[in-house]
Amino acid sequence: MNAPSVLLLDYGSGNLRSAQRALEKVGADVAVSADFDAAMAADGLLVPGVGAYGACMKGIREVRGDMLVDRRLSGGRPVMGICVGMQVMFDQGVEHAVETEGLGQWPGVIEELQAPILPHMGWNTVRVAQDSTLFEGVMGERFYFVHSYAARRWDFVARDENQNSPEVTWSHHGEDFVAAVENGPLVATQFHPEKSGDAGLHLLENWVKSLR
Amino acid sequence: MSLSIRVIPCLDVDEGRVVKGVNFLDLRDAGDPVELAARYNAEGADELIFLDITASSSDRSTMYDVVSRTAESVFIPLTVGGGVRAVEDFNRLLRAGADKVSLNTAALNDPDLLNDAAERFGAQCVVLSIDARRCPDGVFTDSGFEVTTHGGRRGTGIDAVKWAIEGTKRGAGEILLNSMDADGTKEGYDLALIAMVRAEVSVPIIASGGAGKLEDFVPAVIAGADAVLAASVFHFGQLRIDEVKKVLADADYPVR
Numbered sequence: 001m002n003a004p005s006v007l008l009l010d011y012g013s014g015n016l017r018s019a020q021r022a023l024e025k026v027g028a029d030v031a032v033s034a035d036f037d038a039a040m041a042a043d044g045l046l047v048p049g050v051g052a053y054g055a056c057m058k059g060i061r062e063v064r065g066d067m068l069v070d071r072r073l074s075g076g077r078p079v080m081g082i083c084v085g086m087q088v089m090f091d092q093g094v095e096h097a098v099e100t101e102g103l104g105q106w107p108g109v110i111e112e113l114q115a116p117i118l119p120h121m122g123w124n125t126v127r128v129a130q131d132s133t134l135f136e137g138v139m140g141e142r143f144y145f146v147h148s149y150a151a152r153r154w155d156f157v158a159r160d161e162n163q164n165s166p167e168v169t170w171s172h173h174g175e176d177f178v179a180a181v182e183n184g185p186l187v188a189t190q191f192h193p194e195k196s197g198d199a200g201l202h203l204l205e206n207w208v209k210s211l212r
Numbered sequence: 213m214s215l216s217i218r219v220i221p222c223l224d225v226d227e228g229r230v231v232k233g234v235n236f237l238d239l240r241d242a243g244d245p246v247e248l249a250a251r252y253n254a255e256g257a258d259e260l261i262f263l264d265i266t267a268s269s270s271d272r273s274t275m276y277d278v279v280s281r282t283a284e285s286v287f288i289p290l291t292v293g294g295g296v297r298a299v300e301d302f303n304r305l306l307r308a309g310a311d312k313v314s315l316n317t318a319a320l321n322d323p324d325l326l327n328d329a330a331e332r333f334g335a336q337c338v339v340l341s342i343d344a345r346r347c348p349d350g351v352f353t354d355s356g357f358e359v360t361t362h363g364g365r366r367g368t369g370i371d372a373v374k375w376a377i378e379g380t381k382r383g384a385g386e387i388l389l390n391s392m393d394a395d396g397t398k399e400g401y402d403l404a405l406i407a408m409v410r411a412e413v414s415v416p417i418i419a420s421g422g423a424g425k426l427e428d429f430v431p432a433v434i435a436g437a438d439a440v441l442a443a444s445v446f447h448f449g450q451l452r453i454d455e456v457k458k459v460l461a462d463a464d465y466p467v468r
Contacts, residue, residue, distance in 0.1 A: 017280070017309045022287055051334030117438065119336045119385050121416045123216045123258055123468040142216060142468045144289060146311075146336045148385075173215055195289050195311065197253070 003029040004211035007042035009068075010034045011059035013049050019082070022194035026205035034063035043211040045072055049084025053093030053110060053149065054100040056084045069103055078185045078211055083147060086181070086188030090151055105186055106166075107155040115174025118148045124191070126179045129167035134182050134189075134206050141199035143179070143191035150177035150190055216466040218258040218439035219429075219456050220418060221446045223248055224265050225294075228274045230447060231265070242447040249282045249290075252446070255453045257288065258468055261314070261388070261418075261441065264294030265363075272301075276308045283309025293341050293388070299328050306333060314339035314388050317361050320368065320375075323382055330383025339418075340384035344372035344405055345392040355408050364392030376409045387413060388441070391421035398424025398445065401432040410436025429456050430463045 006028040008016055016032050023030045023046070031038060039045055047065065049056045060066060069089075072079050081089050088102045093110040102110070113120060123142040128135045152175060158165045166183035170176050171190070180189040187207060193200035223230045223245050230242040242248070249260050260282070264275045272295060279292055292305050293314030302313050313333075319326050319340060330338045343364055344357045351358055353371035360367055376387050389409055391402035401422045410417060419437035423429065429440050445451040457467040 015306050015309060015311060017283055017307070018287065018311070021284055025287075050336065051332075117414055117416055119415065120215065121336065121386060122218050122438070124214070125466075145215075146289070148336070192289075195287060197288050201287060 003027055004043040004208050005029045005031070005041075006044040006046055006208065006211070007039045008032045008046045008048065009039060009060075009063065009065055011056075011063045011065060013051065013056055013059055013084070015050070016048060019046065019048055019194040022201055022204055023208065026201055026208050028208045028211075036064055036068060039068050040071065044078045044080065044208070045069070047079065047081045047085035047088070049082065049086075049088060051084065053084060053087060053095050053102075054098055057088055057093070057100050057102065060088060060103075066103055069105065073105065073186055076185050078187075078207075080207055081186075081188035082194070083190060083192055086190050087149065087151070089181075089186065089188055093149065095149060106181070106183070108151050108153060110149050110151055112148055113150050113152065113174055113177060119146055120148065120150075120173040121146045123196075124171050124173060126191075127170045129169045129180075129182065132167050132169060132182060133210065134180065134187055134203060135169065136206055138199045138202045141196075143189070143193065143196040143199060143203075145171070145173075145191045147190060152177050154178055214466050215438075216258070216468045217433055217437075217460050218418075219256075219453050219460075219467070220259045220261055220439050220441045221248075221252045221257050221453065222261040222263060222420065222441050222443040224263045224443060225275060225278060226265050228278060242444070245278045246281045248447070249286050252453065253286045253288055256457065256468065257453055259289045259291065259439070260286065261291045261293070263314075264292070266295065276304060279305060279308040279310050291339055293339065299325065299332060302329050302333060306337065312337045312339050312386070314341040315384075316341040316343065319379065320359065320361065320370070323378065326379055326382035326384055330385070335383050335385035338384050339386045339388050340376070340379035341388040341390065342372055342376060342379070343390045343392050357405055357408070360392050364395065372405070373408050373412055377412050380413045380415050384415065386416045386418065388418045388420060394422025395420075396444070397422055400424065400428040401435070401437070401440075403431055403435040406432060406435040406437050423451075426451060426455055426459045429459055430465070433460065433463075433465055
């Protein structure tokens, strides 16, 4: 059986090496690229992101990442976002009073956390969603976060009983915020699994295994 | 549910080897940085810091190699500092596999570097490293602490606390606070220094310099440190990371 292929979307955001090595370590065949066709063809698309929301969205649009995510999701093909790569899945980001339109896969706004010490930097616990599969085997572990902005509310409302509600995992720094979302083919984490030691590798392995 | 106190081993690297001396002199060889990094990761280190203390810039490529080899196999955050002079150095270190880069002398010489780096890469990866000491005779600052350069050998007359405030305003997302008086003495962290900076800045503070025994760590956290750093006590096996975490946990501080 061939290893699941993952394309790590290279749109100019930070250190991709760690994510690449971590995914390889858990058995994925990883390409780092912004090639649209390759990104459509991969079993999984990983959208990374560090730094400013606006800069990330600009980079994503420049490689047609908005269309890419839309098309993959409309075909039920897996996409994972990490850190700002999760934040861009929401409607909007507000940093230093600058509003940036996101990819709009989920309703809601990314705003500054209300906490005495920012950035929220280090290993924190999470309150894992009841039916999570992403966190299987690592329910009680800490994960590495580094961010100042987050989804402080979860606004998604299922249209009717036939529409599954996403699994939402929370963390707390000053206030509750969304730490991870599992929504069919679209999953995302605010923390960095590729920097979260063995627990993070296990979580990534759960995702990679789900790509078959 | 809350953020844990980070325990961070610091690896001072000279020409590709880990070294550590007392008050930055009398360097002793403590091993291969990549091997040590893997060992600390296995022992539960929450993060790793490499400080490139090579005096000349000729040997910088060695550091990129150490960083990239470490990032191949160690999946925890990696901060690199020492000899970073320009935004381009920042970029190269991040691309080699660093998650955060610390600025020290270069930020004193050109404070705009903090703004530029934060704007381009995000505040979360900009660490301001401050080598502070109590003002010697004839030097006066409001806080009583001044910033030094050259590994604590030269005073600048700049108030260490004011510099921390300015640095974070300019975009530093974390302060690596080194006490030059305590460094290498193993007599404990400089608690007054930590408390003064904590009172003025809202970014995380890594306390550095002076750790010698298990009893030294809890007071640093009480004084306001979000992370505790040590070097030689870990390298030479006097203390283990899990022992440090245990004393913190026993004092009801969350640890990983």
